[in-house]
Amino acid sequence: MKVIENQTFDMERALYGCDGVLVKDCSFDGPADGESAFKEGKNIEVQHCFFNLRYPFWHDHGLVIENSDMTELCRAALWYSDHVEIRDTRMHGIKALRECSDITVRHCDVISPEFGWFVQGIRMEDTTVAGEYFMMRSENLSFKGVELKGKYSFQYIKNAVFENCVFDTKDAFWHGENVTVWNSVINGEYLAWYSDGLTLINCKIVGTQPLCYCRNLKLIDCEMVDTDLAFEKSQVEATVTTKVDSIKNPKSGRIQVPELGELVMDEAEAECEIWVAGQRAKQG
Numbered sequence: 001m002k003v004i005e006n007q008t009f010d011m012e013r014a015l016y017g018c019d020g021v022l023v024k025d026c027s028f029d030g031p032a033d034g035e036s037a038f039k040e041g042k043n044i045e046v047q048h049c050f051f052n053l054r055y056p057f058w059h060d061h062g063l064v065i066e067n068s069d070m071t072e073l074c075r076a077a078l079w080y081s082d083h084v085e086i087r088d089t090r091m092h093g094i095k096a097l098r099e100c101s102d103i104t105v106r107h108c109d110v111i112s113p114e115f116g117w118f119v120q121g122i123r124m125e126d127t128t129v130a131g132e133y134f135m136m137r138s139e140n141l142s143f144k145g146v147e148l149k150g151k152y153s154f155q156y157i158k159n160a161v162f163e164n165c166v167f168d169t170k171d172a173f174w175h176g177e178n179v180t181v182w183n184s185v186i187n188g189e190y191l192a193w194y195s196d197g198l199t200l201i202n203c204k205i206v207g208t209q210p211l212c213y214c215r216n217l218k219l220i221d222c223e224m225v226d227t228d229l230a231f232e233k234s235q236v237e238a239t240v241t242t243k244v245d246s247i248k249n250p251k252s253g254r255i256q257v258p259e260l261g262e263l264v265m266d267e268a269e270a271e272c273e274i275w276v277a278g279q280r281a282k283q284g
Contacts, residue, residue, distance in 0.1 A: 001020045001021065001022050001043075001045075002018075002020060002021045002022070003021075003022045003023075003024065004021060004022070004023045004024070004026060005023075005024045005025055005026070006024075006025050006026065007026050007027075008026065008027045008028075008029065008030060009026065009027070009028050009030070009034075009037060010028070010029060010030025010031060010032040010033065010034055010053065011032050011034040012032070012034035012035060012036065013034065013035070013036050013037065013039055014028070014034060014037045014038075015037055015038050015041065016036070016037075016038075016039050016040060016041070017039075017040045017041055018038065018041045018042075018044060019041065019042050019043055020042075020043045021041075021043070021044055021045070022045045022047070023044070023045070023046045023047070023049060024047045024048055024049070025047070025048045025049065026049045026050075027049070027050040027052075028049065028050065028051045028052065028053050028056060029050060029051075029052035029053060033053065034053060035053060035054045035055045036054075036055045036056065036058060037051075037053065037056045037057075038056055038057050038058075038060055038063075039055070039057075039058045039059055039060070040058075040059045040060070041057075041059075041060045041061075041063075042060060042061040042062050043061075043062045044060060044062065044063045044064070045063075045064045045066075046063075046064065046065045046066065046068055047066045047067060047068070048066075048067050048068060049065075049068045049069075050068070050069050050071075051068065051069065051070045051071065051074040051077065052071045052073050052074060053073070053074065054073070054074065054075045054076065054093075055075065055076050055077070055079070056070075056074065056077055056078075057077055057078045057079075057081055057084075058076075058078075058079045058080055058081065059079075059080045059081065060078075060081040060084070061081065061082055061083060062082075062083045063078075063081060063083070063084045063085070064084075064085045064086075064087075065084075065085070065086045065087070065089055066086075066087045066088060066089065067087070067088045067089065068089045068090075069089070069090045069092075070089065070090060070091045070092055070093050070096065071092055071093065072092045072093055072094075072111075073093065074091075074092070074093035074096075075093045075094055075095065076093070076094070076095040076096070076098065077091065077093050077096045077097070078096060078097045078098070078100055079095075079097075079098045079099055079100065080098075080099050080100065081100045082100060082101040082102050082103075083101075083102045084100060084102065084103045084104070085103075085104040085106075086103075086104065086105045086106070086108055087106045087107055087108070088106075088107045088108065089108050089109075090108070090109045090111075091108060091109070091110045091111070091112055091115075092109075092110075092111045092112065093112060094112055094113050094114060095112065095113070095114045095115070095117075096110065096112040096115050096116075097112075097115055097116045097117075097119060097122075098114075098116070098117045098118060098119070099117070099118045099119070100119050100120075100122075101119065101120040101121050102120075102121045103119060103121065103122040103123070104122075104123045104124075105122070105123070105124045105125070105127055106124075106125045106126060106127065107125070107126050107127065108127045108128075109127070109128050110127060110128065110129040110130070110131065111129075111130045111131060112129075112130075112131045113131045113132045113133065113150075114131070114132065114133050114136075115129070115131050115134050115135070116134060116135040116136070116138055117133070117135070117136050117137060117138065118136075118137050118138060119135065119138040119139075119141075120138070120139055120140060121139075121140045122135075122138065122140070122141050122142070123141075123142045123143075124141075124142075124143045124144075124146050125143070125144045125145055125146070126144070126145040126146075127145075127146050127147075128146075128147045128148075129146060129147065129148045129149070129150070130148075130149045130150055131150045132150050132151045132152055132153075133150075133151075133152045133153070133155070134148060134150055134152075134153040134154065134169075135153065135154050135157060136152075136154075136155045136156055136157075137155070137156040137157070138157050138158075139157065139158040139159050139160075140158075140159045140160070141154075141157060141159070141160035141161070141162075142160070142161050143160070143161070143162045143163070143165055144162075144163045144164055144165070145163075145164050145165065146162070146165045146166075146167075147165070147166045147167075148165070148166070148167045148168065148169055149168045149169065150168075150169055151169060151170040151171060151188075152169075152170065152171045152172075152174075153167065153169040153171075153172045153173075154169075154172050154173045154176060154179075155171070155172075155173070155174045155175060155176070156174070156175045156176065157173070157176050157177070157179065158176070158177045158178055159177070159178045159179075160176070160178070160179045160180070161179075161180050161181075161182070162179075162180070162181045162182065162184055163181075163182045163183060163184070164182070164183050164184060165181070165184040165185075166184065166185045166187075167184065167185065167186045167187065167188070168187045168188060169186070169187075169188045170188040170189045170190065171188070171189070171190050171191075171193070172186060172188055172191055172192065173191065173192035173195050173198060174190075174192065174193050174194055174195070175193075175194045175195060175196075176192060176195045176196075176198060177195070177196045177197055178196075178197040179195065179197065179198045179199070180198075180199045180200075180201070181198075181199070181200050181201070181203055182201050182202060182203070183201070183202045183203065184203050184204075185203070185204045185206070186200075186203060186204070186205050186206070186207075187206040187207060188206070188207045189207045189208050189209065190207075190208070190209050190210070190212070191205060191207060191210035191211055192210065192211055192214060192217075193211075193212050193213050193214070194213045194214070195214050195215070195217070196214070196215040196216055197215070197216045198211075198214060198216075198217050198218070199217075199218040199219075199220070200218070200219045200220070200222050201220045201221065201222070202220070202221050202222065203219075203222045203223070204222070204223040204225065205222060205223065205224045205225070205227060206224075206225045206226055206227070207226060207227065208226070208227070208228055208229065209227075209228065209229045209230065209232070210224070210227050210230050210231075211230055211231050211234055211236070212229075212230075212231065212232040212233060212234060213232065213233050213234060214231075214234040214235065214236065215234075215235050216235060217231075217234050217235060217236040217237070217238070217253075218236070218237050218238070219236070219237075219238035219239060219240060220239055221239055221241055222238070222239070222240055222241065223240070223241055223242045224240050224242055224243075224244050224257075225242065226245065227244055227245055228245040228246040228261075229246055229247075229248045229264075230244055230245075230246065230247050230248070231247055231248070231249075231250040231255065231272070232248045232249050232250070233249060233250070233251045233269075233270075234250050234251055234253075235251055235252050235253055236250055236251075236252075236253040236254075236255060236272065237253045237254055237255075238253075238254070238255045238256065239256045240255070240256065240257045240258070241258065242257075242258065242259075243257070243258065243259035243260065243261065244257050244259075244260055244261065245261040245262070246260075246261050246262040246263070246264065247260060247262075247263050247264070247274060248264040249264060249265060249266065249267045249269075249270040250270060250272035250274075251269060251270060251271070251272060252271055252272050253272050253273070254272065254273040254274075254275070255272060255273070255274050255275065256275045257274075257275070257276055257277075258276070258277055259276065259277065260274070260276045260281065263281050
């Protein structure tokens with residue numbers, strides 16, 4: 001493997017098409033303002049590097065990025081790449097990951113609107129994230145220990161598992177399919193509308209009007225805090241361990257709660273069974 005150390009690159013396509021290279025302690029920055037430093041490369045390792053230019057990793061195959069820094073000017077850093085591992089790295093440019101496959105992200109700091117669109121197969125662990133429209137239309141996600149802050153996250157995703165995460169995000173999981181969330185906190189408005197096959201286990205859910213228009217929704221031993229007008233027109237099986245402020249017109253299934261502030265059942269198709277402290281609630 002060729003080793004490149006302690007150099008600065010600012011020209012267009014500086015290392016275009018490289019194969020089998022280790023790049024250490026280098027800077028991709030400078031007055032030439034060149035784009036696409038590693039485009040069309042493979043078998044690349046990057047350690048302790050600084051990226052301040054656009055589009056560095058497009059169409060790359062077999063890539064490891066470690067202990068590096070991508071600034072807010074490092075726009076659209078990874079597109080159309082596969083078999084990628086990113087560790088202990090700051091990713092602060094917009095659209096930092098798109099249309100990639102087989103991606104691992106560990107111990108990273110992500111500040112990136114529109115991160116992770118159309119990704120196939122991503123594992124993310126022990127990472128902090130800030131940004132809007134996070135992971136939209138991606139499939140086969142596995143997240144552990146991820147903290148997220150940003151609106152409109154995980155929309156249209158498919159086949160995902162989340163464990164021990166904290167999400168502060170509005171409109172999360174809209175239209176999501178086959179999603180399981182374990183031991184996590186989800187704080188935000190309008191959670192998971194129009195989802196199909198969402199399962200929440202030992203989770204804490206905070207915010208207004210959650211879980212409406214859902215199909216095949218399951219809650220197992222979850223907390224619900226400040227949640228009003230929940231489950232509207234949803235097909236749901238739920239066991240909740242805390243008071244729910246209000247439930248409105250769930251379509252079908254069964255909901256068990258220890259305490260309920262208000263039950264609104266004013267539509268003919270609202271046929272869900274509601275059980276409060278072991279007693280079936282009267283409807284109508």
